[in-house]
Amino acid sequence: DTEVTQTPKHLVMGMTNKKSLKCEQHMGHRAMYWYKQKAKKPPELMFVYSYEKLSINESVPSRFSPECPNSSLLNLHLHALQPEDSALYLCASSQDWEGAGTDTQYFGPGTRLTVL
Amino acid sequence: EDQVTQSPEALRLQEGESSSLNCSYTVSGLRGLFWYRQDPGKGPEFLFTLYSAGEEKEKERLKATLTKKESFLHITAPKPEDSATYLCAVQDSGNTPLVFGKGTRLSVIA
Numbered sequence: 001d002t003e004v005t006q007t008p009k010h011l012v013m014g015m016t017n018k019k020s021l022k023c024e025q026h027m028g029h030r031a032m033y034w035y036k037q038k039a040k041k042p043p044e045l046m047f048v049y050s051y052e053k054l055s056i057n058e059s060v061p062s063r064f065s066p067e068c069p070n071s072s073l074l075n076l077h078l079h080a081l082q083p084e085d086s087a088l089y090l091c092a093s094s095q096d097w098e099g100a101g102t103d104t105q106y107f108g109p110g111t112r113l114t115v116l
Numbered sequence: 117e118d119q120v121t122q123s124p125e126a127l128r129l130q131e132g133e134s135s136s137l138n139c140s141y142t143v144s145g146l147r148g149l150f151w152y153r154q155d156p157g158k159g160p161e162f163l164f165t166l167y168s169a170g171e172e173k174e175k176e177r178l179k180a181t182l183t184k185k186e187s188f189l190h191i192t193a194p195k196p197e198d199s200a201t202y203l204c205a206v207q208d209s210g211n212t213p214l215v216f217g218k219g220t221r222l223s224v225i226a
Contacts, residue, residue: 004159041218042203042216042217042218043160043216045213048213055211056213058213088159090160104165105150106162107152107161109158
């Protein structure tokens, strides 16, 4: 099973709202990722968690706050977003991040976020 | 700097008309090359991982090949359900993020 689940599927929020995106995997993967994808563009990496610790933050604005409560869960907390933050937010996981091997990333279905 | 270039940007095929998608890459040390399929509004679906030049992998109508500078995704006798955007990504040696190409939008017409 290579399933990564994400909730909600769709989210509409105002610029003053606080919301959270959730991601879950039960493949025993120790690396989890958040990506942002605009229409007709490839995914852009936002954050990498390895063994529940933040390994990479690709200069993402502080209005995006990631959290990894345990090895299976990844959250993205959203606050005071701008309309230009509207996009498809993708979660992915892989076996490892710091290992010597090549780790295939498996993506979830994404959350379509609209900021009004 | 790692770079990935996919061509063509868009491809329109008749059902049954075989073709190939190209992914050219520049990395200092290839750790892996990945192919994904993405339908509109959905997450990328993993297809193949290739590790070294000369490697080939197949799945149904798809076959991926790898050389030291590029990878090809061959589509044999495509069907309309093969219509999607195909993404290529590479990972350099070390703990480096995936570098994605811009994708090829494939349309297969019945």
